[in-house]
Amino acid sequence: MAKFRCPVCGKELNIQLKTEKEPVGGLHEAVVQHEDHLVKIYVDADGFVRRAFPVEHFVRVDPPLYTVHIYEDRAEIIDRNGHTYITDPAPLIDAVKKITS
Ligand SMILES: [Zn+2]
Known part of the structure; x- marks a missing residue:
């Protein structure tokens, strides 16, 4: 550790x-x-x-349409233009649980 x-x-x-x-x-x-x-x-x-x-620069070549980061208190959805949308993580966590179970 x-x-x-x-x-x-x-x-x-x-x-x-x-x-x-x-x-x-x-x-x-x-x-x-x-x-x-x-x-x-x-x-x-x-x-x-x-x-x-x-890390000053992080460049994604051929980026995905959306990148989603899920945290305990919020979720961030980032579009390919780099715009970030903050949202409630609960429905996303439920969706991930459905996919992974
Ligand atoms: Zn840090």
Whole structure:
């Protein structure tokens, strides 16, 4: 379990990284999605996060029509032009449960 402070929003995060392989150059690289932002981290062989950077640009080539992020208190629907719509997560959670059960 690696613990680090998100460099974008300052919250403390825990991540679980599968580190069975030897890291290239001594550090594992990972991109972490936290809420609406992305962070790049470097984790050493002992599971400690050595560096954490905000990811400034995230480019999706051939983006989906809509991207949906569901959080505990809200859901965000992002269209392919980058417009974000905030909505009630409850009906979306129900829909996902129907798909996955
Ligand atoms: Zn964050």
